[in-house]
Amino acid sequence: MAVSRLILAMFALLAIYVDPTQPARSSELAYFILAAYVIYSAALALILERFVVSRPAAHLVHGIDILTFGVVLHLTDGPTSPFFVLLTFALFAATIRWGWRGAVFTTMATVAIYGILAVSSEDLMDDLNRVVMRGIYLVVAGVLFAYFGGIIERMRHNVASLAGSSAQAWLGGDTPIASVLRRAAAITRATRALAVWRDETGSVLRVVEFDRGVIKYSESANKLPAVDGKVRTGAEFWRGGSQKLPDWLIGGKAESIVMAPLPGGSAEGFVLFVDCEETGEDLLPLAGVAAARIGYEIAEQDLRHQLIEAAKAEEREKLARDIHDDLLQSMAAVAIQLASLPKKSGGETEGLAQIRAIIGEQQDKLRTLVREATGERSAQKTCRVAGRLRKLLVELQAQWACSIALSVAPLDLVMSEKAMKGVFMLVSEAIANGVRHGRASRFEVHLESTRTLFTLTIRDDGVGLQEPASIFEYEAVLTEEIGSISLSRRVQALGWRLSLDNSPRGLSVTIRGALE
Known part of the structure; x- marks a missing residue:
């Protein structure tokens, strides 16, 4: 000036x-x-x-x-x-x-x-x-x-x-991304607003949706919708029908659409505003600011996740060394002492042999855990699930004195060894909780998959949870600590999602995640 x-x-x-x-x-x-x-x-x-x-x-x-x-x-x-x-x-x-x-x-x-x-x-x-x-x-x-x-x-x-909406996000119960989306929808007076992105791995399409005052979170294996080339460089405004987008994204017929790309970084995607009542000159710049803010929150979320995973890996390695140096050595000493008992007593009893077998089996499992935690395993492998899962359920039936039915679709389902191990741990914990806390005697385990995602459902005939009969989605399970806290935290650590269907006739646990 x-x-x-x-x-x-x-x-x-x-x-x-x-x-x-x-x-x-x-x-x-x-x-x-x-x-x-x-x-x-x-x-x-x-x-x-x-x-x-x-x-x-x-x-x-x-x-x-x-x-x-x-x-x-x-x-x-x-x-x-x-x-x-x-x-x-x-x-x-x-x-x-x-x-x-x-x-x-x-x-x-x-x-x-x-x-x-x-x-x-x-x-x-x-x-x-x-x-x-x-x-x-x-x-x-x-x-x-x-x-x-x-x-x-x-x-x-x-x-x-x-810019300040995410700072107050947690006070209002929203995530930072949802808070920015809610505020942007209020400014533009849009009936629906969505943030859609695919992470670096490209395996899961994540959607945060604001629809008439309600925030919804979802994940799917859908492809990221193709958009006009102009949208990749800046916000654009269309009248209804001029931009072809799938119905699941725009919620049916839309009179107007404003779309802005997320800035380049850890995620590829865009922010979408449907039927904005506010059509002033600042609409497109505001959409661009909202997209930039959400892109920053996604990048920060990914970075936070990487830092957490790095801290977990460091703690796992420390724990593995402690197990190797202390617990395994102690178990080895016990095994040696047990091996010398038959010589002193003149023979080995059946009970003593069984104890030695159990100790040997647990030593093998602990050694496997130590190798995995210290990064000594070979490259990621994939394996068929049905046979191994059936073997696990036979062991669980004998251990908990219950009946378990299994269905796997497709029968030749293949997933990474890491994902399969996570599924096995979750199945074991869910059945143990059902018997001990839900007084269940019969279980149904269903495992099905699409090209990149799987859905695991575990139903029992127990008394269910103390909470009222209802379906509890992932966010409610975490924030309100519904059901087994250990199970929900294990699912969260694996990067999967969990929901609970509670009724007096029993509890249904549904877990969704990536096959890799």
């Missing part, structure tokens, strides 16, 4: 030097005033390069501008002065500094000054048309600048609101 003032003052001085106005004496005085104003503008530009001007100083500078412009107009033909454009600069500067309020007060001041110049002019009637049109121009320009200032102020407020 200071540089613009200096340039304007220099050209005004050049103009009066090249073509002085009448009367000549006033023109000479105006020349010296403009020369002084050029020096003042240059000094002000240098000061503003090094220092920040306070609010009172800014008001003083603006007052000097308006006063100088009024004097120059008075000395150069009054209301018909060619330097009338200086008043427009004052309006623009006030709008940039103080928004619509600055535009309104400056309009009142400039109209008052121009009115005084017009009334005091001796040649008013000679050029009345120009005087009237210039007065109307000042009023109209003031209204437009005030409108522009209002847009700037509203955009600043909305951007600040979006």
Whole structure:
């Protein structure tokens, strides 16, 4: 702004030097005033390069501008002065500094000054048309600048609101992504708003949806919808039907759609606003800000997850070393002592042999855990699940004195060894909890999969949970600690999702996750 003032003052001085106005004496005085104003503008530009001007100083500078412009107009033909454009600069500067309020007060001041110049002019009637049109121009320009200032102020407020929305997210029970989406939907007055992205692995499509006041979370194996090439570089607005998107994404027929891409980073995706009632000039920039904010939250979430996993790996390795150095050595000593007992007693009993077998089996399992925790296993392997799961269930039936039915679809289902081990641990814990706490005697285990995801369901005939009969989704299970805390935390650690269907006839546990 200071540089613009200096340039304007220099050209005004050049103009009066090249073509002085009448009367000549006033023109000479105006020349010296403009020369002084050029020096003042240059000094002000240098000061503003090094220092920040306070609010009172800014008001003083603006007052000097308006006063100088009024004097120059008075000395150069009054209301018909060619330097009338200086008043427009004052309006623009006030709008940039103080928004619509600055535009309104400056309009009142400039109209008052121009009115005084017009009334005091001796040649008013000679050029009345120009005087009237210039007065109307000042009023109209003031209204437009005030409108522009209002847009700037509203955009600043909305951007600040979006920037701070995630900071208060947890207080309102939302995740940071949901909080930003909720606030953006409120600003744009959209009936539905969605954040859709696929992570770096590309295995799962994640969706956070705001639909008429309700936040929903979902994951699927759907492909990320293809969008217009323009959306990859910035926010776009479409009328209904002009952008082909799947019905599950837009919720049926949509009259208008605003889409903005997530910034490049750990996730590929976009933010979608459906049927926005707010269609002002700041709609697309706000959508872009919301997308950038959500992209930042996704990147931060991924980074936080990586840090947690790194900390877990470090703790697992420490625990594995402790197990190897202490527990395994102790078990080995016990096994040696048991092996020497038959020699002393003259024979080995059946019970003693069984104890030795159990200790040997547990040693093998502990060694496997140590190798995995310290990273000594080979590359990730895949294996068929049905046979191994059936063998596990036979062991669990004998251990807990219950009956377990199994169904696997497809029968040749293959998953990574890590995922299979997680499934086995969850099945074992769910059946143990069902027998001990739910007094169940019969279980049904169903395992089915799509190309990249699996669904594991474990039903029992027990008494269910103490909570009322209902279906509890993943977020409620975690936040309200419904059911087995150990089971839900194990599912969370694996990066999977869990839901519970509770009834007096028993409990159904459903777990969904990636096959790899």
